[in-house]
Amino acid sequence: QVQLQESGPGLLKPSQTLSLTCAVSGGSISSGNYFWTWIRQHPVKGLEWIGYIYSSGHTYYNPSLKSRLIISVNTSSNQFSLSLSSLTAADTAVYYCAREEPSTRTFDSWGQGTLITVSS
Amino acid sequence: DIQMTQSPSSLSASVGDRVTITCRASQGIRNDLGWYQQKSGKAPKRLISAASSLQTGVPSRFSGSGSGTEFTLTISSLQPEDFATYYCLQHNSYPYTFGQGTKLEIK
Numbered sequence: 001q002v003q004l005q006e007s008g009p010g011l012l013k014p015s016q017t018l019s020l021t022c023a024v025s026g027g028s029i030s031s032g033n034y035f036w037t038w039i040r041q042h043p044v045k046g047l048e049w050i051g052y053i054y055s056s057g058h059t060y061y062n063p064s065l066k067s068r069l070i071i072s073v074n075t076s077s078n079q080f081s082l083s084l085s086s087l088t089a090a091d092t093a094v095y096y097c098a099r100e101e102p103s104t105r106t107f108d109s110w111g112q113g114t115l116i117t118v119s120s
Numbered sequence: 121d122i123q124m125t126q127s128p129s130s131l132s133a134s135v136g137d138r139v140t141i142t143c144r145a146s147q148g149i150r151n152d153l154g155w156y157q158q159k160s161g162k163a164p165k166r167l168i169s170a171a172s173s174l175q176t177g178v179p180s181r182f183s184g185s186g187s188g189t190e191f192t193l194t195i196s197s198l199q200p201e202d203f204a205t206y207y208c209l210q211h212n213s214y215p216y217t218f219g220q221g222t223k224l225e226i227k
Binding site: 060110 | 162165170173209211214217219220
């Protein structure tokens with residue numbers, strides 16, 4: 001049973017850059033053709049798909065975030081990461097990492113989520 | 121982006137009731153839709169894929185139907201553990217988009 005665990009700073013100031021890491025255990029990030037994904041949940045706006053990375057390094061980003069977003073993978077450490085720059089209060093959310101199963105195109109495993117607050 | 125509209129946004133029901141939640145897509149998405157359950161403070165949990173395929177371990181009282189632009193999630197006989205928020209998610213085209221959620225509360 002694969003497990004995902006997010007880690008991040010918790011509190012950031014406007015204009016700073018958010019860096020999150022998702023550690024994957026119980027399976028290799030390089031196997032199974034999964035899409036390793038970031039999703040966030042705003043207090044009011046709800047759930048938002050951020051983007052994914054494949055183990056090869058191929059990415060796809062939500063166009064609304066593309067100019068500020070980088071998702072990367074470290075297969076040797078079995079983890080993937082998110083970098084989101086030029087933060088504003090609108091980026092305050094719970095950030096989840098998740099695994100998309102290619103056969104069903106649904107998210108079969110999720111991290112527990114980490115709250116990121118952007119405030120001066 | 122494809123807009124997903126869920127209704128109702130909240131619903132009060134009793135144990136044993138049959139409830140239906142609807143999700144409408146702003147354009148046709150075939151059956152490229154999943155349903156998720158989220159309990160307070162937890163990550164969403166996958167219930168259904170391809171609009172109607174129940175995932176392993178999900179009780180058979182849950183069912184999904186629909187294709188194109190209109191989809192439903194039905195719980196045939198509510199159990200205490202079913203009180204949660206439910207979301208639809210389309211994966212027909214990027215960016216994937218979620219419905220705004222339906223909060224199911226105990227009457």
